[in-house]
Amino acid sequence: MKKYDAVVIGAGNGGLVAAIRLLQGGAKTLLVEKHNIPGGFATSFRRGRFEFEASLHELNDFGTPDNAGDVRVLFDQLGVTDKIEWLQIPEAYRVISREEKIDATLPFGKQAFIDKMESYVPGSRKSMEKFFELAEEIRAAQAYSNSVNGQTDQKVMLSEYANFVRCGSYSVNEVLDALKMPKRAKDILNAYWCYLGAHCDDLSFLHYSSMVIRYITKGAAMPKSRSHEISLAMVERIRELGGDVWFNTEAVKIRTGADGGVEGVVLKNGDEIQTRHVIANCSPHIVYGRMMDKVDERIVKETNARKFAGRGFTMFLGLNKSADELGITNHNYFLYDTMDTVKQYDLMKTIESNSVQATVCLNRAYPECSPAGTSMMYFTTLYMSDDWANVKPEDYFKVKDYVANKMIERFEQDTGCKIRDSIEEISVATPMTYARYCGHPEGGIYGYESQYWDGLMPRLLMMAEDHKTRGLRFAGGFSMRLSGYSSAYFSGDITGRQTVGDIKREG
Amino acid sequence: MAFKFKKQIFGFMDLLRFKKLVPNRRAAFDAASSAPLPKTYKVNETAKILHPGNQKARLAEITLVTADTKTYTFELSKKMFFRAGQYVELTADVDGSTVNRPYAISSSPLTSLREGKLSVTVKKAGFFSNWLFDNAKVGDEMIIGDPSGFFHYEGIKDAEVVVGIAGGSGITPFYSMAQAIAEGSEDFRLILLYGAKTEKDIAFKKELDALVSDNFKVVYVLSDEKNKKYENGFITKELIAKYAPEDFTVMACGPQAMYAFLDKELAAMGIGGRRVKKEANCVGVRDVKKAVYDLTVHIRDDVYTVKADNRETVLVAMERAGLRVPSKCRAGGCGFCHSKLVSGKFSIAGADKRRLADLKFGYIHPCCSYPDSDMEIIVPAGLE
Numbered sequence: 001m002k003k004y005d006a007v008v009i010g011a012g013n014g015g016l017v018a019a020i021r022l023l024q025g026g027a028k029t030l031l032v033e034k035h036n037i038p039g040g041f042a043t044s045f046r047r048g049r050f051e052f053e054a055s056l057h058e059l060n061d062f063g064t065p066d067n068a069g070d071v072r073v074l075f076d077q078l079g080v081t082d083k084i085e086w087l088q089i090p091e092a093y094r095v096i097s098r099e100e101k102i103d104a105t106l107p108f109g110k111q112a113f114i115d116k117m118e119s120y121v122p123g124s125r126k127s128m129e130k131f132f133e134l135a136e137e138i139r140a141a142q143a144y145s146n147s148v149n150g151q152t153d154q155k156v157m158l159s160e161y162a163n164f165v166r167c168g169s170y171s172v173n174e175v176l177d178a179l180k181m182p183k184r185a186k187d188i189l190n191a192y193w194c195y196l197g198a199h200c201d202d203l204s205f206l207h208y209s210s211m212v213i214r215y216i217t218k219g220a221a222m223p224k225s226r227s228h229e230i231s232l233a234m235v236e237r238i239r240e241l242g243g244d245v246w247f248n249t250e251a252v253k254i255r256t257g258a259d260g261g262v263e264g265v266v267l268k269n270g271d272e273i274q275t276r277h278v279i280a281n282c283s284p285h286i287v288y289g290r291m292m293d294k295v296d297e298r299i300v301k302e303t304n305a306r307k308f309a310g311r312g313f314t315m316f317l318g319l320n321k322s323a324d325e326l327g328i329t330n331h332n333y334f335l336y337d338t339m340d341t342v343k344q345y346d347l348m349k350t351i352e353s354n355s356v357q358a359t360v361c362l363n364r365a366y367p368e369c370s371p372a373g374t375s376m377m378y379f380t381t382l383y384m385s386d387d388w389a390n391v392k393p394e395d396y397f398k399v400k401d402y403v404a405n406k407m408i409e410r411f412e413q414d415t416g417c418k419i420r421d422s423i424e425e426i427s428v429a430t431p432m433t434y435a436r437y438c439g440h441p442e443g444g445i446y447g448y449e450s451q452y453w454d455g456l457m458p459r460l461l462m463m464a465e466d467h468k469t470r471g472l473r474f475a476g477g478f479s480m481r482l483s484g485y486s487s488a489y490f491s492g493d494i495t496g497r498q499t500v501g502d503i504k505r506e507g
Numbered sequence: 508m509a510f511k512f513k514k515q516i517f518g519f520m521d522l523l524r525f526k527k528l529v530p531n532r533r534a535a536f537d538a539a540s541s542a543p544l545p546k547t548y549k550v551n552e553t554a555k556i557l558h559p560g561n562q563k564a565r566l567a568e569i570t571l572v573t574a575d576t577k578t579y580t581f582e583l584s585k586k587m588f589f590r591a592g593q594y595v596e597l598t599a600d601v602d603g604s605t606v607n608r609p610y611a612i613s614s615s616p617l618t619s620l621r622e623g624k625l626s627v628t629v630k631k632a633g634f635f636s637n638w639l640f641d642n643a644k645v646g647d648e649m650i651i652g653d654p655s656g657f658f659h660y661e662g663i664k665d666a667e668v669v670v671g672i673a674g675g676s677g678i679t680p681f682y683s684m685a686q687a688i689a690e691g692s693e694d695f696r697l698i699l700l701y702g703a704k705t706e707k708d709i710a711f712k713k714e715l716d717a718l719v720s721d722n723f724k725v726v727y728v729l730s731d732e733k734n735k736k737y738e739n740g741f742i743t744k745e746l747i748a749k750y751a752p753e754d755f756t757v758m759a760c761g762p763q764a765m766y767a768f769l770d771k772e773l774a775a776m777g778i779g780g781r782r783v784k785k786e787a788n789c790v791g792v793r794d795v796k797k798a799v800y801d802l803t804v805h806i807r808d809d810v811y812t813v814k815a816d817n818r819e820t821v822l823v824a825m826e827r828a829g830l831r832v833p834s835k836c837r838a839g840g841c842g843f844c845h846s847k848l849v850s851g852k853f854s855i856a857g858a859d860k861r862r863l864a865d866l867k868f869g870y871i872h873p874c875c876s877y878p879d880s881d882m883e884i885i886v887p888a889g890l891e
């Protein structure tokens with residue numbers, strides 16, 4: 001029987017980083033992936049003369065060599081930064097909301113952002129400055145926490161990062177109200193909320209503000225050859241470090257021993273790999289629900305307690321006119337019905353009532369991403385309930401077209417750009433597509449929702465307590481750092497390093 | 508720090524709330540159900556009908572369609588739904604080795620969904636197709652893959668009317684579309700110009716004629732036989748103009764020679780780009796002086812060295828050697844055979860359809876790459 005120090009199940013963002021960390025820590029590592037290519041959502045695909053990005057709108061917290069974000073620092077340590085050609089995203093976002101009649105375009109850079117906000121909402125400056133000050137402190141507290149591997153000293157926290165602790169239990173809206181931020185400024189600032197997938201009454205302020213400040217001060221990045229370039233670069237790195245990567249190889253069982261801990265991984269063809277350490281880049285629901293024979297009742301309860309975050313829907317368009325010709329001026333659009341995020345969240349529960357979209361025109365960041373005279377766009381939304389479960393197979397293709405049509409109409413109405421007659425290629429991914437592709441329950445693309453009780457802070461505080469099975473840890477969107485590229489990378493970094501420690505301690 | 512964040516009148520309440528984060532989360536866990544975790548989910552189950560993966564299928568019926576063409580109807584082990592026009596990969600054991608080829612589905616989507624049946628119609632031409640024609644028999648078990656490909660109507664960008672241009676065995680996806688329109692699983696108007704050599708070579712004539720409606724029309728065009736009942740010659744721009752309305756989308760499926768002719772006709776009509784869709788053909792042999800190279804193949808932790816004839820693709824070399832390796836479209840477009848090149852030189856048949864990062868990191872599509880030297884590649888595992 002083949003034997004490895006550790007097996008990583010799934011070559012998504014979390015799994016890829018975890019594998020590199022294991023190898024850097026000296027562990028003999030096997031990465032198995034059920035698809036023929038790496039990346040999970042982080043991939044690309046070709047249609048006609050276009051190569052579409054499958055998921056990445058913009059990579060948060062990457063920055064530039066002289067203003068490096070934490071993801072760049074991580075990539076440097078992994079040894080992959082220079083294998084990838086990077087682009088900078090030109091502006092933060094344009095948000096359009098019907099109810100409040102908002103149409104605002106915000107730049108990167110703290111001062112520029114505050115100034116622009118003041119021009120849209122006179123009198124907002126003071127509260128915005130406070131917001132950034134708080135966010136800055138939160139980031140510093142997180143850096144401190146990382147530097148001591150999560151073992152923070154309460155005295156240091158209270159003396160150095162008291163604001164972090166004071167606002168640590170509040171939602172986005174509670175804190176912004178306490179800062180007396182004018183409503184319209186709040187509305188504009190909250191535009192990124194759908195990137196995290198929980199409404200601003202639920203979403204932890206710590207989480208939101210630390211994301212916003214990273215975007216605004218570090219900008220956002222994009223690999224030139226789509227996220228497939230990052231995924232292949234990581235595989236390259238794994239092989240350089242002597243790791244094995246097996247594609248078209250699905251893990252179906254994690255075998256446990258007398259102590260309940262990991263003993264091996266069974267592959268779909270029946271082969272078994274002997275190992276005492278597994279990092280799963282798939283959800284606890286799948287691992288505990290299907291891949292393990294005996295699961296402790298407490299683990300079942302904890303898994304049942306969690307709520308699935310948004311199920312994805314994306315439309316990809318290859319257009320036979322340039323962005324200029326079509327009048328598409330921005331890289332990144334958020335189109336909402338309302339900035340009342342609770343109301344909006346509810347509208348996002350059904351196929352019928354959801355009209356939200358986060359839309360990207362990649363040519364605005366990288367004009368050469370498609371042939372001259374063409375452009376490429378992708379439109380994403382999230383469903384905050386399992387409504388796609390109600391779609392019968394025989395209606396599936398019609399429902400898919402219904403949503404795609406609605407997205408095109410909405411974009412045309414809200415921006416005034418006419419795109420329909422220029423569509424040369426179209427491809428649509430639904431929750432069914434995502435369910436098949438990455439295997440996640442209900443076609444979720446965002447892991448477990450960051451509900452108030454299950455937000456970033458309590459998850460981090462309970463990291464040690466959540467680790468209940470010897471030799472089994474999780475990486476990726478369903479693990480402790482929540483979803484999104486950066487979070488998935490960081491979770492792979494943490495669990496990879498933790499597992500290196502486990503191997504040293506437990507063998 | 509310049510200011511002190513305070514939400515509660517007494518700042519210590521904020522601290523207290525923070526301290527409660529962990530107990531709160533524990534309490535939520537305590538309160539949760541201990542019912543067994545679900546084994547599956549509704550959306551994931553629907554996804555399995557749309558993408559059932561490789562499945563066993565029993566050959567239930569074989570019918571002779573024309574002298575050199577047969578329809579093979581399978582009983583599926585899993586339900587399936589697809590877009591009319593898509594293909595499946597068919598895999599069988601041929602003299603001890605596993606061989607697979609893509610074939611357009613010739614039956615309707617609802618037949619697969621409701622009756623669990625699926626048909627392909629295959630002309631006797633080529634290694635696997637010949638084998639099927641001469642050897643396949645009712646009761647045989649084969650493997651059928653996912654419905655694949657994009658040769659189907661796309662309501663959002665296509666015109667309301669599709670002019671279908673079929674050449675020879677290229678009729679199969681259109682036959683599926685005509686049935687789909689009749690049963691309501693597809694919603695567009697199809698005007699089918701179907702080119703065959705002689706009257707005898709027309710497949711499904713009776714069936715197609717019976718499907719004619721407001722939304723489906725068929726025109727037979729014979730190239731090698733003068734016959735007053737039909738149009739004669741090739742499918743020219745004049746012929747297209749005669750039957751097509753103002754605005755239409757062209758969907759063409761047929762041999763390479765037909766595409767070359769059609770391209771010129773369509774260009775002369777000013778039709779192209781988003782209004783034209785062609786189904787790709789499998790990559791064949793190339794016409795060069797024969798040379799044989801060593802091909803080293805890594806699959807998981809196994810290593811094989813096999814012979815590769817430079818006139819055939821790298822994929823074929825691996826298959827001839829009995830290696831189980833992945834493939835689907837065999838035309839360079841689906842990326843399913845995506846493999847890492849360790850060393851060696853190769854040439855690509857037709858347009859390079861790889862992703863940008865594949866070029867950068869040295870990945871190839873073996874189904875459309877011919878060896879120009881000894882080669883070493885890392886290949887994902889095939890069917891198992």
Ligand SMILES: Cc1cc2nc3c(=O)[nH]c(=O)nc-3n(C[C@H](O)[C@H](O)[C@H](O)COP(=O)(O)OP(=O)(O)OC[C@H]3O[C@@H](n4cnc5c(N)ncnc54)[C@H](O)[C@@H]3O)c2cc1C
Pocket residue numbers: 009010011012013014015032033034035038039040041042054055056057058059060249250251252281282312313314380437438439445446475476477478483484485486488
């Ligand atoms: C349309 C879309 C847009 C998005 N936009 C952004 C954005 O702009 N910015 C951002 O930060 N995030 C974005 N995200 C979210 C981001 O893509 C995900 O959060 C992130 O990729 C999750 O990474 P992961 O590590 O969880 O891996 P996943 O991508 O979930 O991959 C898991 C991998 O594991 C494999 N696997 C699962 N089970 C097994 C098994 N049993 N055996 C073997 N292999 C297995 C799967 O095949 C898959 O490759 C977007 C997502 C989508 C879908």
Ligand code: FES
Pocket residue numbers: 833834835836837838839840841842843844845872873874875
């Ligand atoms: S089999 Fe489709 S690209 Fe090779």
